[in-house]
Amino acid sequence: MSKLLDQLGKFSDAEEFLVFLDVPFEPAVVQVNRLHILKRFSQYLARARLDELDEAAQRDSCRALMIQAYEDFVHSTAAQEKVFKVFQDADGQRVSLDSLRASLPSQRT
Template identity: 55%
Template sequence: MEGFLNSLKALSSAEDFLHHFGVPFDPKVVYVNRLHILKRFYQYLRQEEGLAALDEVAMFRRYRELLQRSYLDFVRSTPAQEKVFKVFQEAGGTRTVSLDSLRGSLAAARR
């Protein structure tokens, strides 16, 4: 299992992960959603029970399934709908700022 985990350390981009696990992908989808895909993959891994008990082959297969699932989430949906990051979770992706707080920050910036 240590060899499998060490091989992951060399991967840095969504494309690296997708290539490593042999998951076919559309570069246009990944270009727009790379951070969302990796974040969702991490979420799926954290939810998964029993990964540590698997041998390297079974672990590779399970990681591949979860990565493919993460990728497909963004083929079928959008980042705003999936709400992976906090900005999309808060108030349906919109946030309001009061006029008073804007005036206060502008005044502070002028000082």
């Protein structure tokens, strides 16, 4: 594993990745979408062939992938991007408040 990827593996929140990779960001976007951004970044990294690159090229690639992951949620929503399984399974389905109320044990006769 490269030194860069080893260092990235020690980070735990989105802001650490963004700052380290020198990606400008709006805190409000990250606050709402931090897990989605990190998951998308992870998906992009999994497809990248970083091991074939030297350290400088790896850093440039990681920065570009983080920018792409961040931008996905600047221009879209978590529900539209469907990064996590819960959004993929929902597939646009909505449940009304009335149907939830009707399903309560206290509402059954």
